[in-house]
Amino acid sequence: MRMRLRKKELGTKNLVGERIETIRRARGMKQKELLAQLQVRGVDINSSALSKLEGQLRIVTDIELLAFAEILDVDILWLLTGKE
Numbered sequence: 001m002r003m004r005l006r007k008k009e010l011g012t013k014n015l016v017g018e019r020i021e022t023i024r025r026a027r028g029m030k031q032k033e034l035l036a037q038l039q040v041r042g043v044d045i046n047s048s049a050l051s052k053l054e055g056q057l058r059i060v061t062d063i064e065l066l067a068f069a070e071i072l073d074v075d076i077l078w079l080l081t082g083k084e
Helices: 017-026 031-040 047-054 062-072 076-081
Strands: none
Touching: 017 047, 017 062, 017 076, 031 047, 031 062, 062 076
């Protein structure tokens, strides 16, 4: 399975996007799968919004943050700081 590399530089709109992308890829999860899991939890974002979020080009809401932590099975503090 081959995942595309990021073309644009990371932005500055959130602290979590790069870690979300890193852990998602490490788990072999495609964006499409993550989007489906978000929708199950009532978080309705599209692929463009997820790409922008992962690229730190879009802000992330607290509701989204909680859903990402649950889906990816990571601590919210780790998403925010990279520290356990």
